[in-house]
Amino acid sequence: MTPLKISLRTLTPLWTGGVDGTMDRIHETGILGSLRWWYEAIVRGLGGSACDPTSDNRCPDKDGNYCDVCQVFGATGWRRRFRLEVVEDNTRPIWEPKDKVLNIRPPSRTRGWYLPPGRMGTLTLKFTGEPKILSLMAALLLFLEKWGALGAKPQLGYGVFEITNHAEVLEWAQGNENDKPGWKWGILSDQASNEKLSDLRKFGFFKFRFPQDREGWWLRIPALSRVSAHVQPLEREFKTIPVSPVLKDHWRFRQWKGPRYLEREIFGTLRPERQRSKVVVSWAYPASTFWEVRGWVWLASPRWAEAVWNMIRDESMWRYLLVQGYPNTIWNERRLQYQRDVLGILTEVLQ
Numbered sequence: 001m002t003p004l005k006i007s008l009r010t011l012t013p014l015w016t017g018g019v020d021g022t023m024d025r026i027h028e029t030g031i032l033g034s035l036r037w038w039y040e041a042i043v044r045g046l047g048g049s050a051c052d053p054t055s056d057n058r059c060p061d062k063d064g065n066y067c068d069v070c071q072v073f074g075a076t077g078w079r080r081r082f083r084l085e086v087v088e089d090n091t092r093p094i095w096e097p098k099d100k101v102l103n104i105r106p107p108s109r110t111r112g113w114y115l116p117p118g119r120m121g122t123l124t125l126k127f128t129g130e131p132k133i134l135s136l137m138a139a140l141l142l143f144l145e146k147w148g149a150l151g152a153k154p155q156l157g158y159g160v161f162e163i164t165n166h167a168e169v170l171e172w173a174q175g176n177e178n179d180k181p182g183w184k185w186g187i188l189s190d191q192a193s194n195e196k197l198s199d200l201r202k203f204g205f206f207k208f209r210f211p212q213d214r215e216g217w218w219l220r221i222p223a224l225s226r227v228s229a230h231v232q233p234l235e236r237e238f239k240t241i242p243v244s245p246v247l248k249d250h251w252r253f254r255q256w257k258g259p260r261y262l263e264r265e266i267f268g269t270l271r272p273e274r275q276r277s278k279v280v281v282s283w284a285y286p287a288s289t290f291w292e293v294r295g296w297v298w299l300a301s302p303r304w305a306e307a308v309w310n311m312i313r314d315e316s317m318w319r320y321l322l323v324q325g326y327p328n329t330i331w332n333e334r335r336l337q338y339q340r341d342v343l344g345i346l347t348e349v350l351q
């Protein structure tokens with residue numbers, strides 16, 4: 001059987017975890033975890049049902065049935081339908097030693113953000129298994145290349161990538177007459193969404209592009225200039241700038257005016273129990289003649305969805321924070337609300 005090979009180049013560092021909290025190489029488990037998370041959000045967004053594998057309601061149900069996601073990714077008593085192997089791993093840590101964290105602290109903060117050294121470079125994901133499932137993986141990765149990210153810690157801006165063997169991956173997703181069946185996304189059912197479970201019908205995706213031709217453009221951002229000795233090599237060697245703390249600081253501590261318990265729900269907290277941030281924003285990376293920052297918001301609750309979405313999509317705020325008000329920037333957004341919106345964003349990358 002022909003394997004599906006997807007060759008990637010990282011645009012922001014890739015983080016997949018590791019044995020002792022550091023990362024000696026790209027770990028398949030970290031990639032698989034993120035693929036599963038996205039596929040769950042997609043299946044629910046298409047109106048289907050996907051169990052929460054961390055809850056007691058996980059598959060199988062009392063009749064021994066498995067949800068669409070478990071059928072592909074596996075569960076107790078059901079094998080994952082494909083195998084993933086990282087081959088040709090030409091990535092390296094973006095700084096050493098591997099347990100050192102970069103503390104980005106905006107001027108008014110006492111702690112700030114702590115960034116571990118992800119890895120940058122090229123790698124190939126090799127998928128083997130049923131051809132139909134491989135076509136699904138190709139379709140999933142093409143969507144993530146355009147709007148999402150791969151691996152862990154997307155909240156800190158990790159995991160943006162581009163596919164370097166695009167034509168081959170597209171052929172897998174579209175199908176051919178021969179060994180590749182292709183994958184067609186379709187509306188699954190009409191299940192209502194649940195605030196606790198990620199669902200693409202509640203997602204807003206965004207990209208901000210800005211022209212920068214001079215090296216060191218980020219030196220005018222106070223939180224970055226104070227650690228310029230650490231950021232300079234990132235720009236020079238890896239062409240990526242950790243702007244995510246700058247944006248998150250602004251949204252969370254300057255813009256958000258609502259109650260504190262909602263702030264924790266939206267932007268994440270470690271106590272009393274861990275809640276992940278629903279606002280995800282990447283580092284900056286070059287995109288043709290521009291630089292780009294992307295991200296998404298899981299607009300889980302109607303109590304704050306409009307306020308947060310309007311805060312994020314304020315282009316003048318982006319200009320103020322990243323390019324000192326320079327006007328020639330490009331804003332691109334996709335807010336999804338219905339199954340057909342989800343179908344649309346998934347399908348258009350397969351054209």
Ligand SMILES: [Zn+2]
Nearest residue numbers: 051059067070
């Ligand atoms: Zn399941």
